[in-house]
Amino acid sequence: MAAVAHDTHGHHDAHGHHDHGHHEESFVSKYIFSEDHKMIGKQFLVTAVFMGIVAMLLSILFRIQLAWPGESSNFLSFFLGETWAPGGVLKEDMYLGLVTIHGTIMVFFLLTGGLSGTFSNILIPLQLGARDMASGFLNMLSYWFFCLSSIIMFVSLFVETGPAMAGWTVYPPLSALPQSISGNGLGMTLWLFSMAIFIAGSLIGSLNYIVTVLNLRTTGMTMTRMPLTIWAFFVTAILGVLSFPVLLSAALLLIMDRLAGTSFYLSDIIVGGEMLTNHGGSPILFQHLFWFLGHPEVYIVLLPALGLSSEIIATNARKPIFGYRAMIGSILAIGFLSFIVWGHHMFITGMNPFLGSVFVFTTLLIAIPSAVKVFNYITTLWKGSLVLTPAMLFAIGLVSTFITGGVTGIILADSALDIAIHDTYFVVAHFHIVMGMSAVFGMFGGVYHWFPKMYGRMMNTRLGYAHFWITIVGAYGVFFPMHFVGLAGAPRRYYDYSVYNEFDTNSYDMIMDLNVIVTVFAIIAALGQLLFLFNFFYSIYRGPKAPQNPWKSNTLEWTTPVEHVHGNWPGEIPTVHRWPYDYSKPGAEEDYIPQNVPLAEGEEEH
């Protein structure tokens, strides 16, 4: 099988880049062990969609418990059975298991693997004018590592003692001591191995993206003529390469503490009546290592979404993106700053307060490039000629949620205020609006916009509209009220709030009212996603054929044939003569001029 794959690809290389469409490929080399970046991108997407459905379902399960605690639910017993939901009531331990796996899948598998993996793969070679990624083989490996880690994470849900239950941040000692909670046996081990494999895959992928961006740009594609999508993927990949290895080391040390009896994170512990001899380790060390990845991770999730939306907004506003160079500068500034802010997750861990103040300063600085980006988006819309495709709606929705989620970050970054709201639902609301809405909206926008490029067919626009409106109403309906739950002082990761009955019944009533609102909206939003799933899979097979350049866009991917060919362009690779944002340029006939069109006589570059 490997020989077959090797043979077809060797063939390509030997023949240069002619007549790629005529090859007969075996099913295996085309759909499974493919080295073609377009197919790998689609593999990432479909895997991530599957993982996303799982994680969304988990969230509905625990939201039911939060809104109607202790009430029997057929829905819960259907999915969790008698083991984890005896009589249809969720078990305490499993509640934490659901929360943990929901967070892990959403952050890593949907928004890192799914977002950056899908679109970096599809768009980097196509928008740069490259035949494929720098290394097709490594690219294939990166997907299979991702797939393997997804399978392990999914399987861990079915372990008899339950999945990992220490929260997606898996802080030791809780995660290091199998005695402390039931999922900390095999479930936690699988979690750690899955993540280690995931990181390996992500590293290979990121290195590939960086090399491709630096080396395989077509003639004329200077760095300052690259679309903002590519800039975003490029910086994302650099962040991944620099920060993921640190998470790997954190995970390895944790594996050692669990399996080899070391004391990296453990000191002076008595658990379940057992006095442990571990001495001298520090649980805080893990938090430093974890958040050294954890914070750049937020931007690994967000930057690709911002890049995609820059492209979508410029195209559909029929206007150049406002402040192209400032946008690049903001991406770079956000990327750099994201490495020196991790301590804002740890203000109240007992870390030295002076260190805390440094992190306050650096964290609040990030608000400046973020503000620049928001204002630039808004100015791009100003006096545009907006075509509100579903992708465009999602991109505008992204800007709105980026604002709403961003401003509450200012409160959380302020250590003095963080003391009062740390680990409450206010935090949950904040990062869900940024990651669960902004980044996901970017991903949906990307799927709607580039679906014709991925599958050669169009998605249904009306269903797209319905999907957008249900999603934005539902998601805001979920996460707006959560701020108020948090301000009322409700801690996150609580199985229920019955404890409030013992000291403040008024707060209890308020929290319960809000929790019901949140859960109802969550169910509406989740049902709305069914429209997307139907539209997505239906259109892959039955959607109308896509035209060459459906959105009248300038970037190079729309110059490739609708039917995919190996090597992307059947003939010569296009040459680039201009930046990608010549929309509605005065003096031009059409309101767009693709990048491969030479400058007209007397025409100035932007």
Next chain:
Amino acid sequence: MGGKLITLIVIVLGVIAIAQLVRVYELTSKLRNRGEHDITERDNNLNGKMMFGFMLAMYAFFFYLMATFGWTGRGEAASNIGKETDWLLDLNFIIIIAVFFLTNTLLFYFSYKYVRKPGVKALYFPHNNKLEMIWTIVPACVLAVIIILGLKKWNDATGDAKKEAIRVELFSKQFDWTARYSGKDNQLGRFDYKLTTDNNELALLTAETIDSAIASMENGPNGIKTLESKLNDAKLMMIPEDREKMETDLSRKQRMIRLLYQMKERHDNKSDKAVWDDVIQKDTLFLCVNKEYEFNFRAKDVIHSAFFPHFRAQMNTVPGMVTRFKFTPDITTKDMRERMNNPKFNYVLMCNKICGGAHYKMKMIVVVLEETQYKSWMASKKSFKDSYFAAAAAAAAPATMPADSTAVAKDSVSVAMN
């Protein structure tokens, strides 16, 4: 089962129905010679209007939530630092809510105003340095104010406590809290986790507690001697796993006992005094109004977090290290009940770091008393010395003396407040 079948059928029929609708829609599009990428004027304008309508609805929802659930949940801040926190929080909220309305309004208004109109071309406007300078510098200035105010407050909150501040230790474990007051000398005695025994849950360090820890580790029900005799007993049949477990336990205890003997050799009796006058308190934490407290936090097993929502105070408790936080409660429980209009209201200390299955139940009621009430409550408490030796005596003669711990637990809120 029948229910599930019907659900399944309904879902399948629903999917088929949508598929048919989509099919019809596609055929009509085909008849009109219109592709999915052509957005009609009607769709475009409708969505533009919906953008604007959505903005209004979102603002209405926001105002509704503010009016119904606004900053009321935990009432007025009941400590000195909490009042400053609330002031700063309000200021920050005013700033961010203003930004939220300004930018969202621009965004949605433009999305509505500038939808494509036939014959109107978009403005080619690639950049403008002046504008970009404005929206770099203005946020930078606002942030400078936020940072300066925040750091000033942060330094106040995390600075060292006054010398006369009352020292109290909060000891956390799965899933409860124990408080230790520093007693008359206002000095918390030393501790070492290896000294944990039934009679010394907080592992306090004195010559006596070292001896008793050694004794229980050597001769206790699961002590070294018992383990050795079991492991060496040729007649005792054991599952290999149990034997292995016992062997690990034994080797662990043998290492521990060496450390305990070293501790005994090095121990200086002078520090015992600070331990003996400490006062241990479970269930309810009593504090005196307008007195500064310095809390020292310890954790026995995993990380917990001491969260006092009403005092706006929070600090993690970390195994292997001591963390600190200070505040001065300034409203008594009695006054707060009146202000909250809730005669059953109480302050609380909750766990706010995931720590296991019953995490959500891990709390301790906090009661703030007037100074006289506080003093008389404190006078009624036994020192660690008294309770330790009383319990040791009770253990020696278990039949004659019931443990008085239940009586202490009844030390309820209302008794102290009257």
